[in-house]
Amino acid sequence: MNSAGTRKAALALATMHPADRRWVLARLPEAWRSALNPLINEAQRYTTLDAELLQAVLADEPTYLAREVPPPDVLIVVLDRLSPPWAARVLAAAAPDHADIYLAACEKTRAHAVRHELSRMPDPFPSALADSLARYLDSAAPSARAGAAP
Known part of the structure; x- marks a missing residue:
């Protein structure tokens, strides 16, 4: 064993x-x-x-499934700071249920690029990478929250 x-x-x-x-x-x-x-x-x-x-x-x-996703406004700020490929990876890893919300908030060409990257993501997503990206999202959310505040 x-x-x-x-x-x-x-x-x-x-x-x-x-x-x-x-x-x-x-x-x-x-x-x-x-x-x-x-x-x-x-x-x-x-x-x-x-x-x-x-x-x-x-x-x-993966353990990232047990993590909380930040509110949509904070998630959008965090993802907007990333390139489309990395934004897609974070979405796929840590916030797959929020992809439509994010894509609706994006400018058209960015939404297209992120959607294209999402279609290329492996299934299942590599768990170690997903855990790392979920931790990144957790650590980036507080600064994004401060920047997203009116």
């Missing part, structure tokens, strides 16, 4: 009812139980587990 698989299995087992967890563990080889038990105990030390984030981790979804 690889380390990522072991950690995911431990997270899933940690959230199970104790009887269910015992049943599953009893059916695993001893080597796997030995690897999983310390990780299960570590995961259980946390008093609350965010069910949505846990589902994302177990489904290999």
Whole structure:
């Protein structure tokens, strides 16, 4: 079992009812139980587990999906500071549901360029890049918020 698989299995087992967890563990080889038990105990030390984030981790979804997107006016300011290819990447990575709002606010040629780049984005979007771009959006939003204020 690889380390990522072991950690995911431990997270899933940690959230199970104790009887269910015992049943599953009893059916695993001893080597796997030995690897999983310390990780299960570590995961259980946390008093609350965010069910949505846990589902994302177990489904290999990137963590950026759990992040909040800034309000549209702030998002527009942040994206306008980027080239069309990078604006498209940030939209695809961290705010795909806001693409139409942004494109409607853009000048026609910029909207066309961003839309073209969006059509070229890989599916699924690379999770490490998406996480980095979501962090960029988080860090750029406060200065954009200050600049976007009337």
